Amino acid sequence: MxxxxxxxxxxxxxxxxxxxxxxxxxxxxxxxxxxxxxxxxxxxxxxxxxxxxxxxxxxxxxxxxxxxxxxxxxxxxxxxxxxxxKVDQVSHPNPDFGDINNLGFGDLDPSKRYISSTRVRVGRSQAGFPFHPTAKLKDRIELESRAKNALETFSGELKGSYFPLGEMSKAKQHELTEDHFLYLQDNRFLGDANVYDDWPIGRGIFYNPAKTFLVWVNEEDHLRFISMQEGSDLGTVYKRLVTALKFVDENTDLKFAHHPNMGYLTYCPSNLGTTLRASVHIKIPCLAGQPYFHDFLEKYHLQVRGVNGVHTEMVGDVYDISNKRRLGLTEIQVVREMIKGVEAVLAEEKRLDGSDTTL
Known part of the structure; x- marks a missing residue:
């Protein structure tokens, strides 16, 4: 230019x-x-x-x-x-995912009344590779090849298959999109930032048969690891993700871009640091209808999105609520901050809908 x-x-x-x-x-x-x-x-x-x-x-x-x-x-x-x-300086601690065998948290909504699903994701960038604006076709193809080879070494619960987007049938794309698993070429913010250059070459999705563990290849970030399932058992979801990341670090040739002051590097500065976003799809019609809704979320460092991701509309009374801060905290601190916020959201919704029996 x-x-x-x-x-x-x-x-x-x-x-x-x-x-x-x-x-x-x-x-x-x-x-x-x-x-x-x-x-x-x-x-x-x-x-x-x-x-x-x-x-x-x-x-x-x-x-x-x-x-x-x-x-x-x-x-x-x-x-x-x-x-x-919301930090005074650009600095970030060393990674700390906590003791995944002794997390101290599990199901956020045992009543199953409010939370319909839970997910935890992180973004990762292959060290030495450019991001979308400077990437060439050969870069996307090479990155996809490296990712595919690494992902196909998973075993047990994480074992799955890789599906190149360019070879995926329309029916399969529709199925995965309806299930909120597949990313699309429909975001103007990403499109104008070159994310869809050479589409769909070099793009794909890896997932296990249960669809509780997914990896997006060459969407916004080089790789996006996602652990998810229905219900509100955050402990299980988080442990699955950490297990997968540890396996990749110890058993594959993928090496992630990391900065001493910014943590893991991603395409968007909002995702730096831990890059971790823990979220729930939660039905909160009473709280969402209050004029102080967004201020309430801000108080607990939470952000709200549509259930189909950033820049999407809400569906009914279901909202995607997640942690907002990713830099300056360790991974386990991020998750605990999200838990504190979601617990506050649940308590306020119960107060407003009259189901809080402690009143």
Whole structure:
């Protein structure tokens, strides 16, 4: 892209009404400092901010062109990261998933009245590989090959099959989409940030027969590991995910991009650090109808999404509630923070619907 194109995008954002973290933190001085810098993979400032300049209703507004971009363009990434994650400095502890055989938590909703399903996911990037804006077709194909070889070594509960998206029948795609398992090429925010380049080559999904363990390949991140099941047994879901990640680390050639101050590196700065999002699909019509709903979630560092993912609408009274903070905490701390928040949500819903017998 030319410098003129970058200036056009910047001028559009600069004069627009936008609440994105990019808009809130980018200044003319920072722009001029960064406009001519280039990463090892030829990533530019335009690659990082284009999506947020096109979509003025973006939340974050930024993506990294490649792992190195977080350092090359640190003058804008660091303020955005601190603003989003509500931290005073960009720092992150060493990974700590806790003792998975003695977690101290399990079923969040034994009554099965409110929570319909639970999932925990993490994003991972293959070290040395570019992200979508700077990736070439050969990069996507090589990454898919490496991922497929590694994933097919799983055994036991995690053992499954890999399905390339380009070879998947329409019927299979429909089935997996209806079950909320498969990612789609339908998100304008991701599309304008180059996530769908060369689609569907290099993309696919791995899952076990029970569909409780899935891995997305080359969607937003290089890899997205997902543990999920119906009900609210977070302990089982979390343990399954940690077991899978440990196996990959110890038994495969996949090596994940990791930064001493930012943790695991992902395409979007909102997912840095642990990259971990623990979520429940929860029916909370009373709380959701309150004017203080979003303030209540913010108090407990929770975020709400539609059940079909980010930028999707709510379905009925069911909401996707998850932890918001991923940086500056260990994995086990993130999960415990999410548990505290969900417990507060459940308690408030029960108070409002009159089912709290402690009153």
């Amino acid at each position: 030319s410098t003129t194109s970058l200036l056009e995008h910047w001028n559009r954002l600069k004069h627009a009404k936008s609440t994105s973290f990019l808009k809130r933190n980018m200044t003319e001085l920072i722009f001029r400092q960064l406009k001519d810098r280039v990463t090892f993979h030829n990533g530019t400032l335009l690659d990082c901010i284009k999506g947020g300049c096109i979509n003025l209703d973006s939340g974050c507004g930024m993506y990294a062109s490649d792992p190195e971009a977080y350092d090359v363009f640190s003058e804008i990434f660091h303020p955005v990261i601190k603003d989003y994650h």
